[in-house]
Amino acid sequence: xxxxxxxxxxxxxxxxxxxxxxxxxxxxxxxxxxxxxxxxxxxxxxxxxxxxxxxxxxxxxxxxxxxxxxxxxxxxxxxxxxxxxxxxxxxxxxxxxxxxxxxxxxxxxxxxxxxxxxxxxxxxxxxxxxxxxxxxxxxxxxxxxxxxxxxxxxxxxxxxxxxxxxxxxxxxxxxxxxxxxxxxxxxxxxxxxxxxxxxxxxxxxxxxxxxxxxxxxxxxxxxxxxxxxxxxxxxxxxxxxxxxxxxxxxxxxxxxxxxxxxxxxxxxxxxxxxxxxxxxxxxxxxxxxxxxxxxxxxxxxxxxxxxxxxxxxxxxxxxxxxxxxxxxxxxxxxxxxxxxxxx
Amino acid sequence: xxxxxxxxxxxxxxxxxxxxxxxxxxxxxxxxxxxxxxxxxxxxxxxxxxxxxxxxxxxxxxxxxxxxxxxxxxxxxxxxxxxxxxxxxxxxxxxxxxxxxxxxxxxxxxxxxxxxxxxxxxxxxxxxxxxxxxxxxxxxxxxxxxxxxxxxxxxxxxxxxxxxxxxxxxxxxxxxxxxxxxxxxxxxxxxxxxxxxxxxxxxxxxxxxxxxxxxxxxxxxxxxxxxxxxxxxxxxxxxxxxxxxxxxxxxxxxxxxxxxxxxxxxxxxxxxxxxxxxxxxxxxxxxxxxxxxxxxxxxxxxxxxxxxxxxxxxxxxxxxxxxxxxxxxxxxxxxxxxxxxxx
Numbered sequence: 001x002x003x004x005x006x007x008x009x010x011x012x013x014x015x016x017x018x019x020x021x022x023x024x025x026x027x028x029x030x031x032x033x034x035x036x037x038x039x040x041x042x043x044x045x046x047x048x049x050x051x052x053x054x055x056x057x058x059x060x061x062x063x064x065x066x067x068x069x070x071x072x073x074x075x076x077x078x079x080x081x082x083x084x085x086x087x088x089x090x091x092x093x094x095x096x097x098x099x100x101x102x103x104x105x106x107x108x109x110x111x112x113x114x115x116x117x118x119x120x121x122x123x124x125x126x127x128x129x130x131x132x133x134x135x136x137x138x139x140x141x142x143x144x145x146x147x148x149x150x151x152x153x154x155x156x157x158x159x160x161x162x163x164x165x166x167x168x169x170x171x172x173x174x175x176x177x178x179x180x181x182x183x184x185x186x187x188x189x190x191x192x193x194x195x196x197x198x199x200x201x202x203x204x205x206x207x208x209x210x211x212x213x214x215x216x217x218x219x220x221x222x223x224x225x226x227x228x229x230x231x232x233x234x235x236x237x238x239x240x241x242x243x244x245x246x247x248x249x250x251x252x253x254x255x256x257x258x259x260x261x262x263x264x265x266x267x268x269x270x271x272x273x274x275x276x277x278x279x280x281x282x283x284x285x286x287x288x289x290x291x292x293x294x295x296x297x298x299x300x301x302x303x304x305x306x307x308x309x310x311x312x313x314x315x316x317x318x319x320x321x322x323x324x325x326x327x328x329x330x331x332x333x334x335x336x337x338x339x340x341x342x343x
Numbered sequence: 344x345x346x347x348x349x350x351x352x353x354x355x356x357x358x359x360x361x362x363x364x365x366x367x368x369x370x371x372x373x374x375x376x377x378x379x380x381x382x383x384x385x386x387x388x389x390x391x392x393x394x395x396x397x398x399x400x401x402x403x404x405x406x407x408x409x410x411x412x413x414x415x416x417x418x419x420x421x422x423x424x425x426x427x428x429x430x431x432x433x434x435x436x437x438x439x440x441x442x443x444x445x446x447x448x449x450x451x452x453x454x455x456x457x458x459x460x461x462x463x464x465x466x467x468x469x470x471x472x473x474x475x476x477x478x479x480x481x482x483x484x485x486x487x488x489x490x491x492x493x494x495x496x497x498x499x500x501x502x503x504x505x506x507x508x509x510x511x512x513x514x515x516x517x518x519x520x521x522x523x524x525x526x527x528x529x530x531x532x533x534x535x536x537x538x539x540x541x542x543x544x545x546x547x548x549x550x551x552x553x554x555x556x557x558x559x560x561x562x563x564x565x566x567x568x569x570x571x572x573x574x575x576x577x578x579x580x581x582x583x584x585x586x587x588x589x590x591x592x593x594x595x596x597x598x599x600x601x602x603x604x605x606x607x608x609x610x611x612x613x614x615x616x617x618x619x620x621x622x623x624x625x626x627x628x629x630x631x632x633x634x635x636x637x638x639x640x641x642x643x644x645x646x647x648x649x650x651x652x653x654x655x656x657x658x659x660x661x662x663x664x665x666x667x668x669x670x671x672x673x674x675x676x677x678x679x680x681x682x683x684x685x686x
Contacts, residue, residue: 195598209597219591229616229617238595239581248562251484251562251574252537252561255553274564277572
């Protein structure tokens with residue numbers, strides 16, 4: 001650093017006090033984080049990439065941070081919110097198309113919704129794909145958007161009896177705000193449906209639709225009887241935004257490599273690798289659900305219970321440790337889990 | 344409007360002077376535009392959508408403006424810049440793969456580049472697709488980016504003997520800046536390749552990569568011999584961002600309907616329809632190339648010469664007039680065409 005010759009001692013004191021104030025503000029920006037390596041990794045990364053003239057300074061326009069959603073920004077157990085949406089749309093679907101009522105997998109979903117929890121076991125991936133295609137495509141973008149908004153406003157999580165949008169993680173909300181305050185553009189990069197997540201991301205996370213990258217199907221342009229144009233949601237996949245699809249989706253939708261990425265499962269592995277492979281300071285963090293009391297505990301990494309929803313394998317844990325990703329322990333790193341706890 | 348009871352006469356004078364100053368600034372913001380219906384349409388639209396409390400006010404986060412590139416923001420004749428790139432890449436391609444040297448369409452391109460202009464007639468759409476696939480895919484994203492940047496820095500337009508990036512339209516540059524000053528997010532929505540345009544859009548138009556929507560092919564995630572991840576450009580089309588593909592691409596990449604859209608050819612028809620079909624004030628403008636002296640003249644609308652590059656049909660002209668789109672006459676509405684004229 002080249003010192004300004006006119007910099008006086010009193011000037012240096014002012015600078016030092018300014019830096020101390022900045023450090024305090026950084027601490028204050030993450031009140032729900034316990035002191036420890038995870039919080040420190042965030043503070044160090046932001047300092048390194050925003051210090052003008054520093055060796056790892058990143059110009060503001062290149063400051064991109066990518067967040068997985070399910071299990072990283074909000075609760076994903078016992079089942080992804082969007083799967084709940086698809087299942088709970090089936091009764092209306094059957095009303096519109098009565099011929100589906102006694103036909104699996106739709107009949108199985110009706111049994112499940114009527115309280116037969118064992119029926120869930122009968123649904124395989126192929127069934128879920130059929131249900132997804134039937135409930136997420138075939139309608140206009142406007143109809144779909146209205147249905148999702150209505151459902152999100154009414155639906156409740158079975159354990160907390162709260163809106164799904166109440167079940168975001170307070171420490172991650174603080175982290176996103178802290179990054180934005182420091183010039184980062186925050187993106188959601190989710191395996192969930194892009195159109196679905198866009199319906200609540202702005203209100204829930206302050207993330208606008210154009211900063212939501214997700215699994216996407218094509219739409220088809222057409223005209224209604226009055227000649228007014230509209231888009232219909234088609235059952236043709238454009239982007240499967242999971243695993244290798246995450247860096248591919250980031251290239252398609254953002255066009256630059258993120259400087260920071262956050263995930264929680266094997267579906268985020270390639271996004272974290274791709275982020276960390278860039279030059280300069282790069283932050284890769286992965287949330288470990290190790291708090292059965294306050295949220296859920298699952299892995300199977302670190303001998304936590306195995307799961308099919310948001311799997312975090314031991315191999316992924318080992319890769320994190322080897323490649324300098326920071327594992328966030330919900331139990332140890334987070335003072336509070338949900339925003340409603342702090343109110 | 345509820346009047347503040349403490350508003351005095353002198354206060355009103357200050358407000359009136361302020362409004363007059365704003366109007367002057369708006370005039371000053373578009374110095375390369377002649378007074379007339381096109382300039383007025385822009386000023387009226389911006390006033391309507393940014394007047395707090397007005398009936399057509401648009402909140403800043405929803406202010407999206409979409410611009411076609413070729414023929415709308417810069418010169419597209421005699422041939423689209425990206426086609427020139429693909430053709431001029433053929434010698435290097437043939438050097439790397441000598442077996443292509445005597446094989447059409449590559450041999451035809453070599454004849455063309457050696458001065459046989461008649462060879463261009465031998466190239467059909469299928470040939471151009473083969474050449475595009477060979478020159479735009481198969482390499483890593485990093486290699487492609489470096490090649491495009493190098494070419495853009497060196498290549499010259501045949502008529503003006505200037506860089507292609509010098510041949511942007513000064514009035515459109517002013518229009519984009521004016522919209523951004525008023526809180527609009529400006530997007531390029533181009534039939535050209537998304538990855539190609541992203542390589543110069545930031546420097547040329549102040550539009551970052553994430554605000555370039557274009558024709559896009561998929562990429563494939565993989566690892567090099569050292570285990571470092573990288574993306575390879577694949578010859579599999581994801582989005583053909585032309586015609587109906589433009590509103591479909593806008594939905595995919597932006598997720599909201601633009602309030603303003605700008606085009607110049609049949610490929611922009613659906614984007615302009617889709618934009619104009621939204622509620623409230625919407626601005627749709629279409630550039631007519633009617634200035635053979637300062638740029639080019641082509642239609643075939645309004646009896647201008649016909650062309651296959653940036654076709655503007657009479658049917659499109661009639662639709663514009665019928666639907667309240669504003670036709671921009673390069674000859675009558677633009678005082679200057681290129682930024683270098685003003686220097």
